[in-house]
Amino acid sequence: MRIYGLDLDQAGRCIHYHLSVDVAAMKCARCQRYYACYQCHDALENHRFAASNKDDWPVMCGICGCLMQFEQYQQGSCPRCGHDFNPGCHRHCRIYFK
Numbered sequence: 001m002r003i004y005g006l007d008l009d010q011a012g013r014c015i016h017y018h019l020s021v022d023v024a025a026m027k028c029a030r031c032q033r034y035y036a037c038y039q040c041h042d043a044l045e046n047h048r049f050a051a052s053n054k055d056d057w058p059v060m061c062g063i064c065g066c067l068m069q070f071e072q073y074q075q076g077s078c079p080r081c082g083h084d085f086n087p088g089c090h091r092h093c094r095i096y097f098k
């Protein structure tokens with residue numbers, strides 16, 4: 001499964017978020033695509049990013065491709081490869097999850 005976004009690197013980091021920890025891709029409930037961030041999504045799609053249900057595999061790790069539930073994502077690192085996620089992303093919770 002691929003990650004969508006603007007100028008992505010191999011781990012799904014985009015032009016907006018490109019720290020080492022910015023590897024979580026979020027799923028839009030409407031187009032069912034995993035995007036590096038909502039800004040990338042809104043620039044490339046003709047609809048606004050639609051929040052996914054917390055138990056509908058809303059997050060994908062850009063390092064190993066592991067899909068996870070919100071609960072797992074909230075632990076702060078990938079359950080499969082252990083790569084840390086950006087704690088600052090929680091500020092955008094309401095955009096990504098419902």
Ligand SMILES: [Zn+2]
Binds near residue numbers: 029030031
């Ligand atoms: Zn969408």
Ligand SMILES: [Zn+2]
Binds near residue numbers: 005015036038040041
């Ligand atoms: Zn982006």
Ligand SMILES: [Zn+2]
Binds near residue numbers: 062064078080083
């Ligand atoms: Zn991973």
